[in-house]
Amino acid sequence: MRREWEARIDSVAAQFVLGEAATVAPAAEALAWMRQEAGREGWEEIARLAARIAERMASSPQWHTEGALAEGLDKLRRAVEAATAGDAPAAGKPPNELAQDPGLVGDFILETREHLISIENDLLTLDREPSQPEALHSIFRSFHTVKGLAGFLEFDAVRSLAHEVETILDLARNQQLAITATVIDVVLESADYLKQEMNRLEAGLAGAAAGEAAAVDALIVRVQSLNRTSVAAPQPVLAAPPEAVTDAVTGTATEAVTGAVPEAAPAAAPATPEPSPAAPGAQPPAAAPAAVQASAEKFSVRVDTQKLDHLLDMVGEMVIAQSMVRQDPELAGLRSPRVTRNLTQLSRVTDEVQKTAMAMRMMPVGQLFHRVARLVRDLSRKMNKPAGLELSGEDTQIDKTIVEELADPMMHMVRNSLDHGIEPVAARLAAGKSESARISLRATHQAGHILIEIEDDGRGLDRDKILAKARGRGLVGEGHTPSDNEVYNLIFEPGFSTAAAVTDVSGRGVGMDVVRRQVAKLRGRIDIHSEPGKGTVFQLKLPLTLAIIDGLVVGVGGERYIVPIFAVQEMFRPTPGMLSSVKGQGEMAMVRNRLLPVVRLHNRFSVTPRTQEASESLFVVAETGGRRFCLMVDEFIGKQEVVIKSLGEGMKNIPGVAGGAILGDGRVGLILDLEGVYGEHTLA
Amino acid sequence: MTATVSDNKATAGQATDHRSGKYLAFHLGNEEFGIQVMKVREIMGVQDITAVPHTPHHTKGVINLRGKVIPVIDLRVKFGLEEVPYTQRTCIIVVQVKGDHASTLQMGIVVDGVSEVLNLTAADVEDTPDFGTGVETRGLLGMAKLKGKVKILLDIDHVLTAHDLTSLQEALR
Amino acid sequence: MAYDVLIVDDSPAMRSFIGRVLGLTGMEIGERLEAGHGREALEILGRSWVDVILTDINMPVMNGEEFLAHVAARGDLKAVPVVVVSTDSTGTRVERMMSLGAKGYVKKPFSPESLREELERVLEVSHG
Secondary structure, eight states: OHHHHHHHHHHHHHHHHTGGGOOHHHHHHHHHHHHHHHHHHTOHHHHHHHHHHHHHHHHOTTGGGOHHHHHHHHHHHHHHHHHHHSSSOSTTOOGGGGGGOHHHHHHHHHHHHHHHHHHHHHHHHHHHOTTOHHHHHHHHHHHHHHHHHHHHHTOHHHHHHHHHHHHHHHHHHTTSSOOOHHHHHHHHHHHHHHHHHHHHHHHHHTTSOOOOOOOOHHHHHHHHHHHHHHHHSOOOGGGSOHHHHHHHOOHHHHHHHHHHTTTTHHHHSOSSOOOOSSOTTSOOOOHHHHHHHHHHHTTOOOOOHHHHHHHHHHHHHHHHHHHHHHTOHHHHHHOOHHHHHHHHHHHHHHHHHHHHHHHHTEEETHHHHHHHHHHHHHHHHHTTOOEEEEEEOTTOEEEHHHHHHHHHHHHHHHHHIIIIISOOHHHHHHTTOOSSEEEEEEEEEETTEEEEEEEEOSOOOOHHHHHHHHHHTTSSOTTOOOOHHHHHHGGGSTTSOGGGOOBTTTBSOOOHHHHHHHHHHTTOEEEEEEETTTEEEEEEEEESOSSEEEEEEEEETTEEEEEEGGGEEEEEOOOGGGEEEETTTEEEEEETTEEEEEEEHHHHHTOOOSOOOGGGSEEEEEEETTEEEEEEESEEEEEEEEEOBOOOTTOSOOTTEEEEEEOTTSOEEEEEOHHHHHHHHHHO | OOOSSOOOTTGGGTTTOTTOEEEEEEEETTEEEEEEGGGEEEEEEOOOOBOOTTSOTTEEEEEEETTEEEEEEEHHHHTTOOOOOOOSSOEEEEEEEEOGGGOEEEEEEEESEEEEEEEEOGGGEEOOOOOOTTOOOTTEEEEEEETTEEEEEEOHHHHHHOSOOHHHHHHHO | OOEEEEEEOSOHHHHHHHHHHHHHTTOOEEEEEEESSHHHHHHHHHHSOOSEEEEOSSOSSSOHHHHHHHHHHOGGGTTSOEEEEESOOOHHHHHHHHHTTOOEEEESSOOHHHHHHHHHHHTTOOOO
16 A cells, blocks of 8 residues: 555656656656545545645646655655554544644744743833733733643643742732732743743754753742732732832842742732832833734744745845846847836846845844843842843844844843942942943944944943053063053953853853954954943944845855955055065065965865965955954955855854855855954964 | 555565665766665756865865755765766766754765666665675665666665765775 | 634634644634634634634733624624633633623633534534
8 A cells, every 4th residue: 555655656756857858647647546545545635735736747847847846745755654654544632642743842932932031021121110010911911821832732830830920910910919029030930940941842852852841849839929928918019109119228138138039038028019120210111112012923924934044045046146137248238228127127126025035034132132131130139239221222123143143242241241340339329320320232223234232330441450461461562552442352352351250140251252252253343432430331233134245256266255345454466575474473464564464265275276476366354353364365356245055064164164155157155254264274 | 554455566565665666876987876766856967066175075065056055975985986077977966865853955966977767666676785794784775686787775864964984885895 | 514713812822732633623624714813803704704713812902802792793703603712711701701602612721522522512513
């Protein structure tokens, strides 16, 4: 039976392989057989699929080149395998089969994570404004949904925890429980637990040994105990004006209360609202826009990111194909106004499609900011430094990947600000500053870039101290007096700023050098401005998208490479007098009174160049990670915007290569990763 | 499910005959090989291959497959055979193989030429002969004898993703 | 006959869960339509044929109660039974939903059997 099917499927598949020589008749015949047979077996889906494949084959003259058809055939094969392997069709299986379905579990993880983001965000709003009904309602709804989903999948720990939290929140909704800092802490902790569980489940999906759910009982008991307090002290606390209390309580009290949470918080924390670590002046993110956003999301569609990337790829190709048509000399030779007009229209439409497709990869930077908000709340308590966070430009759109990759560096910089920038309360008061510090996150668009600023009103960078440390390490020569900017940038040197050490919030202390490297990886740059006694601003300048890169196409031998323009300072043909060979350092070139190392690309990549003679070649002066060097190539071919493509699995971490791009003539050119190219040089 | 309708002569052997079916036959020098047709996405002539530095010698580079960049492997080099210049008949077979984490990936393989599509029954396929102790034959599905010629059936998933094919190379000598 | 079903729930994952359980009931399901809240559901009901509605209660924009009231108020939808699907199955809640016009009630999570039973009841399908 199964063999019979396989033979038929194979015979259809064989036609695809024969290419031009393929004939539709035997394939159609085989498909007709399958359709009939599936009908007899009652495999309706299979019958329909076979019919659809046959129909598509009949309607497309180029059917044998269609990947979709081959995929359809694959699907058919799998369906037949499933139908012949199992004994009965799926009907009547027990429902906990749902938990075995990676697709459904994946949906669950995805959706729960979305809820967790909004839960955290809303909790921080509540923290500032305990009587925000919209935020409270939204948190309730999120836990409610998570509970329902977990129930179906029989993830009992998640379900029970979500149920208990939901109960507490329901009491709060009905004004039977005050939203105190203790309540927020416990709910945040519950959210953290769910986050961990999602990671565990995800690891399980990826094939890792996922293990058991983490212990949840103690947490559940603590959630329940919140409830008991409310019964013991049923006071209408929601009405209490939060400002008055916040002003009266110092950060020390906050610390004490937080510390008491694990054992008997309920008893120690009666109906008085806890002080909020956020300054009373801190601007709360308006709840109304959040609600609008939530309802707008209901009309959106989820798209597999792979599909999206494929769409972007194809759009990129379409743009290139379009420009090839437009520049076709034969068409130009027609000198037809109508053709010209239509081509112009085509390119306008293509541009629009490309912009829209790009926009689909974009997301608001706000999500990132809200993670930082959580960090500021936690750290300001832990360090006993009250701080308020001001956000602006949360709706600024930025490439999804950048948002993801930027999270760690942002967290690190904010932690750095709180750790080193913000003074202890006493010092702030002595300096005539407000007790509560202010940290601002801003995002704005700026001429094809996005600018993210992190500002604090702390003590500013200590120029003398940094310089002394740098001199001690030999980073700055004794005779040299660097500018302020040069001094500040020293904190990005490897090993310079590990003082931030270990906190349990963002893990092991990484140096600021990691921040700079990460930002460079995203093709961005970072600047610091600081004023003693007034504060520090970190400025991150990032590209809007990672999908497209502006590049210089250069040639070496028969190969062509793309150098990202953002890293290029200048290009020139060297004269023999510029070159020198420094012992132990290799080739150097004197460029604008600076001696720069020369990297011969043909040596790095083992290709045969057109010329070995530097004076017949072209030097591209590039800067990466704060170091400048000359890249020697044969020639400059042109400037082009290219769509960045992965070289595929197994070719991901090739030193010096950031990816591939399809050039105007259809060939693939490699995009250089200058850091990698240079890094190799230092090893050589 | 029992085979109620099938009157096919080979039904009896169905548990073990997963190797029967259609194969695309190609050759490297005098040696004939076959890969399962279901793995094949398309066949194209040799086009400009962009070299990628710091990759194994058998990786010829990458090509543009309708907007997608895919790696190309030279099967001669991979099998430790002598390299020859590409001719008019040389072609790239694009195959879809299993990658890490249950993903699939497309790759091109350079072969000297493709010949035909074979329809093999269980009776045509034999197990790989014992090449002697210590020689593993993973990467091989078996051998097919057709019209007096032996064709080596490759497990292309394994051939393309395994890092070490020494034993297979030995076997081919 | 295959039944066209409209699933109303603000959680996309929940909609696919319910859809999956529907598939396991062994009932013949035709179109499976989905809406994120009551208003969207009403729009769909305006343009598509639906044999039975499964709805959640707690939803943004238009919740299950409001939705039921709207369906009940529309003469053309009289023949379309609504089954409430909720985690909350307290007597008062069930009573309230039934009084608003719900024909059936299933508590989340549910088995394919219990869903089938309820659907067959509201659709007046006889066994056989």
